[in-house]
Amino acid sequence: LFAGQTDFLKGVVAMDGMPPADRIEVCFAGRSNVGKSSLINALTGRKALARTSNTPGRTQEINFFTLEDSHYLVDLPGYGFAEAPLAIVEKWQRLLKAYLSGRQTLRRAFVLIDSRHGIKKVDHDILDLLNRSAVTFQVVLTKADKIKAGEMNKVIEQVSGELSKYPAAFPQIVLTSSEKGTGIGTLRHIVGTLV
Ligand code: GTP
Ligand code: MG
Numbered sequence: 001l002f003a004g005q006t007d008f009l010k011g012v013v014a015m016d017g018m019p020p021a022d023r024i025e026v027c028f029a030g031r032s033n034v035g036k037s038s039l040i041n042a043l044t045g046r047k048a049l050a051r052t053s054n055t056p057g058r059t060q061e062i063n064f065f066t067l068e069d070s071h072y073l074v075d076l077p078g079y080g081f082a083e084a085p086l087a088i089v090e091k092w093q094r095l096l097k098a099y100l101s102g103r104q105t106l107r108r109a110f111v112l113i114d115s116r117h118g119i120k121k122v123d124h125d126i127l128d129l130l131n132r133s134a135v136t137f138q139v140v141l142t143k144a145d146k147i148k149a150g151e152m153n154k155v156i157e158q159v160s161g162e163l164s165k166y167p168a169a170f171p172q173i174v175l176t177s178s179e180k181g182t183g184i185g186t187l188r189h190i191v192g193t194l195v
Contacts (some may be wrong), residue, residue, distance in 0.1 A: 030112030032056035032078030085168035
């Protein structure tokens, strides 16, 4: 699947701009700067497909990427970032929540959590929303190259504990590093098996 054609389709700023819900869709949600866009680039093997940045708040639209003719990969604006003007932040957040709770063909939401930080309060707001909306979500730990194995075990324990509260949570936690390629094959496999 990931050996095939992948392209940027469009950036969406309102629900009525969404492409037709006519294929398998997965999205990548998470706090600003957690590594959503980098992960899409690693998955597709295209370094500059999704724009990444050191500055939180880089992705400001809902970006749709096509994978073959069968899938959409969706890069979302980050949450928990307060440095942009409040009116703008609120507009993104409203759009993000409308998308996460109302997209018919969304098969799975990958919720990215920084390995160094674990699940924070802002993450719970999103997990609650997905859970209430009955969207299956799966946690992806990012930037695994930044921490030691012992610390990783602690984070996994914290995250597993939190996930047990959510019926909509897919129990497997995926450890990744977009930088080193860790877990990318696993994630491709997961996306490839969704129907
Ligand atoms: P927003 O669009 O602002 O919400 O951010 P994002 O979640 O899309 O993050 P992005 O992919 O732009 O990455 C943010 C920063 O983290 C960049 O400087 C990346 O190079 C860095 N980064 C992303 N993934 C990894 C990783 O696996 N390891 C390391 N060390 N750095 C990473
Ligand atoms: Mg981004």
